[in-house]
Amino acid sequence: MVSIRDVAAHAGVSDKTVSRVANGEPNVSPATKVRVEESIAALGYVPNMGARLVRTNRSGVIGLMTDVVSTTPNSVEIIRGVQDSVSTARQSLLIANTSGAPEIEQRVWRTFREHRIDGVLYATMYHRRIRFAARPDIPTVLVNCSTAEEPDLPSVIPDDYEGGQIAANRALDRGHRKIGFVTLNPQIIAAQLRGKAFVDTMTRRRCQIRSDWIRPGYAGEVGEEILCAFDVARDMLQPTDRPTVLLTGNDEIAMQCLFAAQSLNLRVPDDVEVIGFDDFHMISAQVIPPLTTVALPYYQIGMRAADRLLSILAGDISDMSVERLPCPLVERASG
The missing domain is CATH 1.10.260.40 (lambda repressor-like DNA-binding domains)
Structure with missing residues (x-):
C-alpha cells in the first residue's frame, strides 16, 4: 500500500x-x-480517512438526504449542483433516499452521525415546508424546502412568487387580457405563491380575473394526484368565449394543454398561447411547439445550498436565512 x-x-x-x-x-x-x-x-x-477523522474530527463527507429527489428526473439538477460544489471543495458526497418515510429518515440521521458526516443537505422533490421530529444536531442546510419550527436553519428555495409574476407579466405584455391558469395542486406551497402572484399582478395591471378560468390540473391529495389537465384545458378552450393564453403550474400540465388545444384544432401560438413552469427539458424543449416556460433553478439551488453548508463548516454562521433564487423566463415558441 x-x-x-x-x-x-x-x-x-x-x-x-x-x-x-x-x-x-x-x-x-x-x-x-x-x-x-x-x-x-x-x-x-x-x-487514510480514518487517520484524518482521528486527527481533525472531520470525515470530509457531506450527506445529501432526499425524499425522492434522487429518483426523480426533473430534480436531478439539484444533485448535479450539489456535486459540483462539493467536488470543488474536495469533499465526498453520500446520498441517502428516504422515500418520504419517517422511520427511514431517522435511520439515515443515525447513520450520518455514526459515520461523522460533516454536514447535511436535506432536499425535497418540490418546494414545501417540512417538520423535523427533533432538530438536526449536524450542521444542516435545507434544499428546496423550509421549516417554520427552526427559523435559524438556513435554506435555499425557488422564488415561486416572483416566478408567478414573470409568467403573468409575460402574458399581459403580449397583449393578452383573457388569461386562464391551470394550476398545481392547491395544497402545495408553490401553487399558493404562484397563485397569489397571478392575482396580485392581474389586479395591479387592472385586468379582469375569471375565477372559472383558474382550475387545478391535478385531482387528489398531494402524492396521490391524478393528472386531469387535458380535460380541464379542453373544457376551458371549447367555448367561443375562451382564454387566449393558458398559464400552467408545470411543464407536464402545459404539455396536456398543448394536446387539448390540438384536439380542438386550435393552433399554438396562433389561436391560443401556453406558458409552462419548470423548464423540464424532456418536455419543454421536445414538444411542438417548444414551450415558453419559467425555469425552476434546480442546479443553482443545489450548488448554492452546498456552498452555504461549506461556509458554515468553515465557521461562517453569519447568514442563516431563507434564500430565494430567481426563476428566469425561457422564451420559446408557445407563448
Missing part, C-alpha cells in the same frame, strides 16, 4: 506538504501542489 511518505519522496516534499494537498489545506504554492497531485496520481495514493 502506498503511504504518504512514498508520495513525499516521489514529489520531493515533506510528509506535511502532501497532507496539506490531500486535505485541500492552504499555504501550498501552485507549483508544489501540481507536483504533489501528479505524484498522488502516479502512485495511486489513497489518503
